[in-house]
Amino acid sequence: MKLLIFVCLVVSANAQAPKPCNSPPQWESRELRTDYEQKYQEYRRISYDETNKRERQIAEVDIGGDKASYDRLILYNENKNYTLNLKTRNCTVTTINRPFHYRGVHPNARFDGFFELGAIGVPGEFVAVQAFSANETNDFYTGLVTYPSCYPVQNLHFSKTYGFEHSDYFDLHIGITDLNVFVPPSECSKAEQRQKILPVV
Ligand SMILES: *[C@@H]1O[C@H](CO)[C@@H](O)[C@H](O)[C@H]1NC(C)=O
Ligand SMILES: *[C@@H]1O[C@H](CO)[C@@H](O)[C@H](O)[C@H]1NC(C)=O
Ligand SMILES: *[C@@H]1O[C@H](CO)[C@@H](O)[C@H](O)[C@H]1NC(C)=O
Secondary structure, eight states, X not given: OHHHHHHHHHHHHHHXXXXXXXXXXXXXXXXXXXXXXXXXXXXXXXXXXTXXXXXXXXXXXXXXXXXXXXXXXXXXXXXXXXXXXXXXXXXXXXOOXXXXXXXXXXXXXXXXXXXXXXXXXXXXXXXXXXXXXXXXXXXXXXXXXXXXTOOEEEEEEEETTTEEEEEEEEEEEESOSOGGGGSOOHHHHHHHHHHHHSOOO
């Protein structure tokens, strides 16, 4: 009898091991990013587009009390990385230096667990989440998403190059309000033009 119950438990545990859920591909939210290696934190507003592999970030950076603001546009498919310093209005245009990060569940992720954040059983005071993890290119990540709709809550990344990075997401909205967020700011288009007409040495 004990064995039967054990077998039933194992079978039901296997049957329930959830596949990676599908996070919404386009959304906007606030993000608190902590980079333990670089010892800095920044608040960002992000527009995330997984379908077209692009991201806009308006960031307030605090490095040891030194505050700065940046407007970043990262177009992975075009290999373009625009960083506009919002204080100096100086824009730098470079190529991408790291692969696209899925902020939702990675397509090849492994299910790690199911639990609730907040106070269980108190109406309106808890949210059900699932934990997933995956090995990406040179990078291990583990993340939390809401259950059942798979909205991002938290991501942790560990890599040799970038160390330990931590993202928390707040006030998430599905969809992109204004697709113009993926058009480079005028300072950046100008900087790009200048770079293009620089003579090749
Ligand atoms: C803009 O930033 C780049 C890279 O940091 C620097 O080389 C350049 O001098 C800056 N330009 C201005 C106008 O501040
Ligand atoms: C984009 O450029 C910024 C500033 O140079 C850099 O910190 C960041 O890592 C770059 N991001 C990507 C994805 O290349
Ligand atoms: C990632 O790779 C490590 C080392 O190869 C392995 O132990 C771990 O199980 C992998 N994780 C996932 C989620 O595939």
